[in-house]
Amino acid sequence: xxxxxxxxxxxxxxxxxxxxxxxxxxxxxxxxxxxxxxxxxxxxxxxxxxxxxxxxxxxxxxxxxxxxxxxxxxxxxxxxxxxxxxxxxxxxxxxxxxxxxxxxxxxxxxxxxxxxxxxxxxxxxxxxxxxxxxxxxxxxxxxxxxxxxxxxxxxxxxxxxxxxxxxxxxxxxxxxxxxxxxxxxxxxxxxxxxxxxxxxxxxxxxxxxxxxxxxxxxxxxxxxxxxxxxxxxxxxxxxxxxxxxxxxxxxxxxxxxxxxxxxxxxxxxxxxxxxxxxxxxxxxxxxxxxxxxxxxxxxxxxxxxxxxxxxxxxxxxxxxxxxxxxxxxxxxxxxxxxxxxxxxxxxxxxxxxxxxxxxxxxxxxxxxxxxxxxxxxxxxxxxxxxxxxxxxxxxxxxxxxxxxxxxxxxxxxxxxxxxxxxxxxxxxxxxxxxxxxxxxxxxxxxxxxxxxxxxxxxxxxxxxxxxxxxxxxxxxxxxxxxxxxxxxxxxxxxxxxxxxxxxxxxxxxxxxxxxxxxx
Numbered sequence: 001x002x003x004x005x006x007x008x009x010x011x012x013x014x015x016x017x018x019x020x021x022x023x024x025x026x027x028x029x030x031x032x033x034x035x036x037x038x039x040x041x042x043x044x045x046x047x048x049x050x051x052x053x054x055x056x057x058x059x060x061x062x063x064x065x066x067x068x069x070x071x072x073x074x075x076x077x078x079x080x081x082x083x084x085x086x087x088x089x090x091x092x093x094x095x096x097x098x099x100x101x102x103x104x105x106x107x108x109x110x111x112x113x114x115x116x117x118x119x120x121x122x123x124x125x126x127x128x129x130x131x132x133x134x135x136x137x138x139x140x141x142x143x144x145x146x147x148x149x150x151x152x153x154x155x156x157x158x159x160x161x162x163x164x165x166x167x168x169x170x171x172x173x174x175x176x177x178x179x180x181x182x183x184x185x186x187x188x189x190x191x192x193x194x195x196x197x198x199x200x201x202x203x204x205x206x207x208x209x210x211x212x213x214x215x216x217x218x219x220x221x222x223x224x225x226x227x228x229x230x231x232x233x234x235x236x237x238x239x240x241x242x243x244x245x246x247x248x249x250x251x252x253x254x255x256x257x258x259x260x261x262x263x264x265x266x267x268x269x270x271x272x273x274x275x276x277x278x279x280x281x282x283x284x285x286x287x288x289x290x291x292x293x294x295x296x297x298x299x300x301x302x303x304x305x306x307x308x309x310x311x312x313x314x315x316x317x318x319x320x321x322x323x324x325x326x327x328x329x330x331x332x333x334x335x336x337x338x339x340x341x342x343x344x345x346x347x348x349x350x351x352x353x354x355x356x357x358x359x360x361x362x363x364x365x366x367x368x369x370x371x372x373x374x375x376x377x378x379x380x381x382x383x384x385x386x387x388x389x390x391x392x393x394x395x396x397x398x399x400x401x402x403x404x405x406x407x408x409x410x411x412x413x414x415x416x417x418x419x420x421x422x423x424x425x426x427x428x429x430x431x432x433x434x435x436x437x438x439x440x441x442x443x444x445x446x447x448x449x450x451x452x453x454x455x456x457x458x459x460x461x462x463x464x465x466x467x468x469x470x471x472x473x474x475x476x477x478x479x480x481x482x483x484x485x486x487x488x489x490x491x492x493x494x495x496x497x498x499x500x501x502x503x504x505x506x507x508x509x510x511x512x513x514x515x516x517x518x519x
Contacts, residue, residue: 022272022274022275023038023271023272023273023274026101026273026274027268028516029515029516030100030102030108030511030514030515030516031511031513031514031515031516032102032268032363032514034268035268035376035381036103036268036269036356036376036381036383037269037381038268038269038270038271038273039193039196039269040196040199040266040269040270040271041196041270041271041276042276042279042280043200043203044196044197044199044200045199045263045266045270045276045277045280046203046280046283046284047199047200047201047202047203047206048195048196048199048262048263048266048349048352049259049260049262049263049280049281049284049349050203050206050284050287050288051199051202051203051206051342051345051346051349052259052262052346052349052350052353053256053257053258053259053260053262053284053288053346054206054256054288054342054343054345054346055256055257055288055289055291055292056210056256056288056291056292056294056295056296057209057339057342057343057346058255058256058258058292058343059079059252059253059256059292059295059296059299060295060299060318060339061144061148061316061318061339061343062144062251062252062255062256062412063075063252063299063317063318063321064310064312064315064316064317065249065251065252065473066078066249066251066252066253067234067236067249067306067309067310067317068234068236068237068249068310068473068474069235069236069237069239069245069246069248069249069473070233070234070235070242070245070246070248070249071232071233071234071235071236071306072224072228072229072232072233072234072300072306073229073230073231073232073233074233074234074242074245074246074249075249075252075253075296075300076229076230076296076297076300077246078246078247078249078250078252078253079252079253079292079293079296080293082250082253082254082257082465083253083257083289083292083293085457085458085461085462085464085465086253086254086257086260086285086289086461087285087286087289088454088457088458088461089260089423089427089458089461089462090260090281090282090284090285091282091285091447091454091458092427092430092447092451092454092455092458093106093260093261093264093281093423093426093427094277094278094279094281094282094445095278095430095443095445095446095447095451096109096113096426096427096430097261097263097264097267097274097277097278097281097445098274098275098277098278098443098444098445098446099112099274099440099443100112101264101267101268101270101273101274101277102264102267102268102360102511103264103265103266103267103268103356103357103359103360104127104357104360104361104363104364104511105130105261105264105265105357105360105422105426106126106127106130106261106264106422106423106425106426107123107124107126107127107130107361107366107422107511108123108360108511109426109429109430110122110123110126110422110425110426110429111123111510111511111512112511112512112515113426113429113430113432113433114429114432114433115429115432115436119429119510119512120505120508120510121500121505122425122429123510123511123512124366124496124500124504124508124510125425125493125496125497125500126421126422126425126426127361127364127366128361128366128492128493128495128496128499129418129419129421129422129425129492129493129496130357130361130418130419130422131354131357131358131361131367132414132418132489132492133414133415133416133417133418133419133421133422134265134350134353134354134357134390134415134419135354135390135393135394135397136397136411136412136414136415136418137258137259137350137354137415137419138181138184138347138350138351138354138390138393138394139177139393139394139397139398139411139415140255140411140412140415141343141346141347141350142177142178142180142181142184142347142394142398143173143177143398143401143411144343145176145177145180145340145343145344145347146173146174146175146176146177146178146179146180146398147173147176147177147315147316147401148316148336148339148340148343149176149340150168150172150173150176150314150315151314151315151316151319151336152314152319152333152336152337152340153166153168154166154168154313154314155314155319155323155329155332155333155336156329156333158313168315170401170402171401171402173398173401174398174399174401174402177394177395177398177401178394178395178398180344180347181347181351181391181394181395181398182391183344183347183348184344184347184348184350184351184391185351185387185388185391187348188348188351188352188355188382188387189380189382189384189387192380192382193380195348195352199349202342202345205338205341205342205345206342206345209338209339209341209342210291210295212335212338213295213335213338213339214294214295214298216325216326216331216335217298217299217302217322217325218298218302220325220326220327220331221301221302221303221304221324221325221326222302222304222325223301223302224300224301224302224303224304229297229300229301233245233246234306236310236474237473237474237475238474238475238476239475240475247468248468248471248473250465250468250469251412251413251416251468251469251473253292254416254420254465254469255412255415255416256292257285257288257289257292258415258416258419259350259353259419260281260284260285261281261419261422261423262349262350262353263276263277263280263281263284264277264281265353265356265357265360266352266353266356268356269356274443274444274445275444275445278444278445279445299318299321302321302324302325303317303318303321303324303325304320304321304324304325305324308320308324309321309324318336318339319332319336322335322336351387351390351391352387354390355383355386355387355389355390356383356386358373358383358386358389358390359373359374359376359383359386361373362374362386364508364509364510364511365507365508365509366504366508372385373385373386373389397411410483410484410485410488411485413469413470413483413485413486414485414488414489416466416469417466417469417470417485417486417489418489418492420462420465420466420469421466423458423462424459424462424463424466427455427458427459427462428459430455431452431455431456431459434451434452434455469485470483470485470486470489471483
């Protein structure tokens, strides 16, 4: 069994080498063959991650949950606290990514930095959770896009005097979810070579769309009082205390911050990855965190009456807020369409990330039919079967919406809980490596002496946040409105453990066994 930290302390990358040679050295150290084309640079991958996270857009899309559990003031303070904990987690993972820039991400990091006696099992579980998390993330973003389309149909075709009245059905949302998934699949297969330049364009739309909505709300809206924004909390979920209600309302900011590890899973398609990936993660967190906070404050000031927003017939509070601010369905359509377009772009990026996670895990013989999922098309250099599998899984998950009104809450909670658990595993094992060895190998991105305190705070925050992601939005639930994500999460963990005992421990090639020492 190889040691859990498999590189000599004090040794590091050859900093005088070119980006291409550095990538070759990194892949050689990781014991991986370069199969994917490195066609991303800093700005294209920054566009990829900024639009994938889509923080300011997601704040608006999921604001119903935060407004229900916490109200206006609750959303403000929970956002600030969530961002601080989130940023420490991103900084911790950015440093780890600089050591090991691989598509495997968290499960590779767990394998490399965990104790030698536990690394194989823990990395196997982390890999399954990461696969689950990204599959659920793609399903949840497609679901948001599909149901947002439904919401816009309600806005335009709900007038009793109109010749046609649209009656929203849950199965309509399921079909629209499947359609969005197909759009993402087309771009990630036939249009894959255009993805890097497309991401640069999407980043521009991401920024200009932000200012378009920001200016429209401030110019056309009637601002609420400062007291309403900063001091008025609300508990519409029926929880025993306002504090607990606000903590359950974390779903809104946490979902908006989801996916800081996306750049890592694309690392083998990025030139100079050990430098670009960590700085991209930090830049994305700062850019999106700032834009998200500014949009949140703007939205809360100009949304109008809170109760009317929460009773939105479309199911999206922000659509009613736009109507209150602009007084126009046409303006509401225009502003909401910007968000819809950007969320579809986010779905495209998430599909790329989710498929790379499957590819990397299958490459280490961790999944059933691993050879199929690890297959890379020689011409397109795309893991085609991993892309198609992700799409099929999303279509299956979208069927939940037919029977449950809380489908998004369940799938989003599943994504957050699974991914946060992998972050917790990775950061926890990294802390263990720091304490066991006293020092770590040099990296091109380092937190220095602040590393350990930041890692420990990150671990505490992740442990705290995971608990509340599995709560339902209201205290009184039934079989339909219950958040069943904890059941699915538990079932996958049990399946992964059984799979490891029966089959995985025989064929799973833990990444650390391939890591090479640098002389």
